[in-house]
Amino acid sequence: MPFALVLGLLLGLLVPGFAGAAQPSQPAAGPTNEDCLGCHADKSLTKDVQGKKVSLFVEEAGLKASVHGRLACTACHSGILEIPHAEKLPPVACEKCHAKMAIPYKASVHGRPDGPQVACQDCHGSHEVTRAGKLGTTPCLGCHADTVQTYLGSVHGKARANGVLEAAQCRDCHGAVHELRPQDDLASPVNRAHMADTCGRCHADRALVEKRGIPIPRAFQLYQESVHGRAVKAGKAGATCNDCHESHDLRRANDPKSSVYRENIPRTCAKCHKAEAQEYQGSIHGQALANGVTKSPVCIDCHGEHSIRATQDPGSRVSVAAVSKTCASCHEAEGISEKYGIPSGRLDTYADSYHGLAVRGGSRVAANCASCHGVHDIRPSSDPKSAISRTNLPATCGKCHPGAGENFAKGAVHVALTAQEEPILYYARRFYLLIIVATIGGMAAHNGLDFFMKMRREYRRRGGSAAAPGADEGNHGLQGAQRWFERMTAFERWQHGLLAVSFLVLVYTGFALKFPEHWLFAWFVSLENGYALRGNIHRGAALVLVLACLIHVVYLPTRRGRFHLQAMLPRVTDVKEVLQNLGYLLGFRSEPPRFDRFSYIEKAEYWALIWGSVVMAATGFMLWFENLTLQYLPKWATDLATIIHYYEAWLATLAIIVWHLYYVIFNPDVYPMNWTWLTGRIPEEMFRHEHPREYERWLATEAVTPDDQADEAGGAGGSGGPERPGDQPGGEAATVPQTQMP
Numbered sequence: 001m002p003f004a005l006v007l008g009l010l011l012g013l014l015v016p017g018f019a020g021a022a023q024p025s026q027p028a029a030g031p032t033n034e035d036c037l038g039c040h041a042d043k044s045l046t047k048d049v050q051g052k053k054v055s056l057f058v059e060e061a062g063l064k065a066s067v068h069g070r071l072a073c074t075a076c077h078s079g080i081l082e083i084p085h086a087e088k089l090p091p092v093a094c095e096k097c098h099a100k101m102a103i104p105y106k107a108s109v110h111g112r113p114d115g116p117q118v119a120c121q122d123c124h125g126s127h128e129v130t131r132a133g134k135l136g137t138t139p140c141l142g143c144h145a146d147t148v149q150t151y152l153g154s155v156h157g158k159a160r161a162n163g164v165l166e167a168a169q170c171r172d173c174h175g176a177v178h179e180l181r182p183q184d185d186l187a188s189p190v191n192r193a194h195m196a197d198t199c200g201r202c203h204a205d206r207a208l209v210e211k212r213g214i215p216i217p218r219a220f221q222l223y224q225e226s227v228h229g230r231a232v233k234a235g236k237a238g239a240t241c242n243d244c245h246e247s248h249d250l251r252r253a254n255d256p257k258s259s260v261y262r263e264n265i266p267r268t269c270a271k272c273h274k275a276e277a278q279e280y281q282g283s284i285h286g287q288a289l290a291n292g293v294t295k296s297p298v299c300i301d302c303h304g305e306h307s308i309r310a311t312q313d314p315g316s317r318v319s320v321a322a323v324s325k326t327c328a329s330c331h332e333a334e335g336i337s338e339k340y341g342i343p344s345g346r347l348d349t350y351a352d353s354y355h356g357l358a359v360r361g362g363s364r365v366a367a368n369c370a371s372c373h374g375v376h377d378i379r380p381s382s383d384p385k386s387a388i389s390r391t392n393l394p395a396t397c398g399k400c401h402p403g404a405g406e407n408f409a410k411g412a413v414h415v416a417l418t419a420q421e422e423p424i425l426y427y428a429r430r431f432y433l434l435i436i437v438a439t440i441g442g443m444a445a446h447n448g449l450d451f452f453m454k455m456r457r458e459y460r461r462r463g464g465s466a467a468a469p470g471a472d473e474g475n476h477g478l479q480g481a482q483r484w485f486e487r488m489t490a491f492e493r494w495q496h497g498l499l500a501v502s503f504l505v506l507v508y509t510g511f512a513l514k515f516p517e518h519w520l521f522a523w524f525v526s527l528e529n530g531y532a533l534r535g536n537i538h539r540g541a542a543l544v545l546v547l548a549c550l551i552h553v554v555y556l557p558t559r560r561g562r563f564h565l566q567a568m569l570p571r572v573t574d575v576k577e578v579l580q581n582l583g584y585l586l587g588f589r590s591e592p593p594r595f596d597r598f599s600y601i602e603k604a605e606y607w608a609l610i611w612g613s614v615v616m617a618a619t620g621f622m623l624w625f626e627n628l629t630l631q632y633l634p635k636w637a638t639d640l641a642t643i644i645h646y647y648e649a650w651l652a653t654l655a656i657i658v659w660h661l662y663y664v665i666f667n668p669d670v671y672p673m674n675w676t677w678l679t680g681r682i683p684e685e686m687f688r689h690e691h692p693r694e695y696e697r698w699l700a701t702e703a704v705t706p707d708d709q710a711d712e713a714g715g716a717g718g719s720g721g722p723e724r725p726g727d728q729p730g731g732e733a734a735t736v737p738q739t740q741m742p
Contacts, residue, residue, distance in 0.1 A: 030074040031083045062128035091309030094120045097572045103212065105178040118143070140170050151248045166208055172200055192232060195240035196223055222306035244268055265288065265298045278375035295336060302326055320364050324350055327369045349414040361516035361525045361534070372396055401627050425639055432647035437483040440654045447662045449585035456666040459736055485687050489681040495555065498548035505541035507653050509534050514646070542620055549613050596693040604658060612652045621643040
């Protein structure tokens with residue numbers, strides 16, 4: 001080192017004032033770039049740094065092509081006043097020109113004192129400095145070689161290599177190069193809390209998604225509403241994009257190396273859900289997948305992909321209301337069921353069961369597929385570990401039905417009403433369908449004939465044609481004031497009222513169970529989440545109906561009850577009256593049959609009511625107390641009770657509509673209503689017309705009354721003849737008790 005330079009340095013250190021005074025106002029002209037390249041253009045020029053040779057070669061062309069090509073070497077390498085220069089020079093200080101970059105850099109993961117201390121030239125290069133936009137992954141390669149190589153094989157790296165400039169590279173995810181922060185830093189764009197938003201900058205861009213044909217256009221939006229997205233947003237544990245898709249090795253779903261490739265999904269989900277994945281591996285689905293059945297369901301088939309929701313969420317594919325449909329998407333698929341021998345029709349049989357109906361109605365506690373078959377550890381019934389094996393089924397059912405015994409396993413769970421699988425149930429259903437068609441069809445035909453006959457009679461009576469025999473049936477030839485007769489006592493009307501109200505409530509709440517989606521019942525079902533309200537009302541109405549029946553049983557031994565029962569007993573004359581009435585309705589007879597107090601119409605309805613009430617009560621209580629029933633009877637018995645209860649309900653409902661309501665409402669003789677069920681009274685003209693034999697007995701009884709007998713004994717005529725009971729001065733109507741009846 002020249003003596004003058006050494007002396008100058010010493011004076012500068014020892015006498016700062018002297019040094020400052022010696023500095024010129026303008027920096028002295030230093031060596032030119034050509035002077036520096038005189039040595040540094042030599043490729044063999046090296047320097048020993050801690051026992052390691054470091055090249056000091058500078059390529060002139062690269063230097064001139066760099067962004068610093070117009071700068072002098074001394075602009076960065078300060079302290080060089082002449083050539084040769086001191087061996088040890090001050091370090092290059094990029095912050096002299098790039099102060100704005102230096103501040104965030106010092107706080108970044110690369111610039112922090114506790115960080116890896118990456119120098120500017122480690123990323124930007126020493127002399128061949130290029131613009132940041134052209135660096136790509138090259139700067140990262142020096143320290144993160146493995147990660148960069150992984151990225152280059154990803155869908156992003158390949159797209160970038162193919163000229164897709166929108167494809168993400170390092171800084172697009174990790175942030176500005178001078179502001180890089182570690183992943184656990186909340187300010188980092190790759191922190192778990194921000195990962196989805198980082199990915200969403202591209203994947204939520206509709207224009208970019210459409211331009212590049214990204215397969216799932218709303219992945220970001222779906223994830224935000226998922227159980228994972230909500231958890232992460234709330235600061236809780238939840239999967240982010242890179243947990244499933246990997247951080248750098250992102251691949252298309254059809255790539256066998258992809259973490260979201262169908263066969264790899266169980267392993268991907270297992271990173272967080274180890275216990276569930278282990279159960280799945282032992283299940284029939286996991287075993288099938290391991291054996292190459294690629295259509296076997298994996299996690300996303302049941303839970304969804306980006307829109308995964310909690311099981312309690314009504315929008316979840318595995319919620320109580322939806323899980324059966326989710327299972328059916330495979331089990332009811334014709335191609336899958338046929339190819340793999342999976343029994344079909346399971347969704348229909350479940351949907352028609354009480355469990356399925358309750359779920360359709362909004363119940364959150366009724367059993368669904370997962371309740372019986374398991375969630376992840378689904379096994380065939382032949383597997384001893386299966387929840388639906390014959391030995392385990394009582395315990396499985398016992399989760400909801402305390403005390404479930406062996407009878408729970410005796411009978412099909414998915415009841416398919418076929419002659420081969422369930423002959424008893426099949427023929428019971430066929431029998432009821434036949435009875436319903438024959439009975440209701442016969443009723444409809446009978447009442448249709450009655451209606452058109454009366455319409456024709458009314459037409460003739462009003463002058464539509466010449467009067468025909470019997471055309472005065474509308475007023476029955478009665479003259480003078482209308483008289484009324486007691487037909488039903490108050491106690492009998494109360495019996496009828498209890499029966500009618502309970503029946504209507506039972507019909508509505510019963511069919512609300514069977515058809516919860518129908519507009520007629522949907523509003524009622526929607527009043528609650530489940531069937532507790534509907535079930536309680538239905539059972540309460542059943543108790544009222546049973547009470548009405550018991551009251552009637554107590555009523556029958558009374559004097560009036562015995563009279564009614566005797567009058568209601570079927571007789572041979574009823575068959576004769578049926579034939580006579582049909583002949584009259586068909587025009588083969590000019591006169592209708594002469595009915596007594598109760599015609600075959602009323603008798604048929606009464607005994608059908610007795611039969612239906614017994615059957616409905618018996619089957620209803622069997623289903624109400626199902627746990628108790630199955631302690632003594634096999635499961636098929638409750639299935640039979642369900643069929644009988646359902647079809648008996650249809651038979652009773654249609655009979656009331658077609659038969660009973662016709663005669664008390666739509667019958668032209670009583671329209672708009674026969675008010676006897678409310679008032680208990682019947683007008684004389686209807687009495688004479690509907691019950692002529694009883695009416696004639698009343699007339700015979702009326703002809704000889706105690707008053708008449710007294711008048712005859714006294715020999716005084718008074719008004720010139722006996723006054724008929726019920727006749728009132730001024731022609732006002734009066735109620736006349738039927739003296740012949742108790």
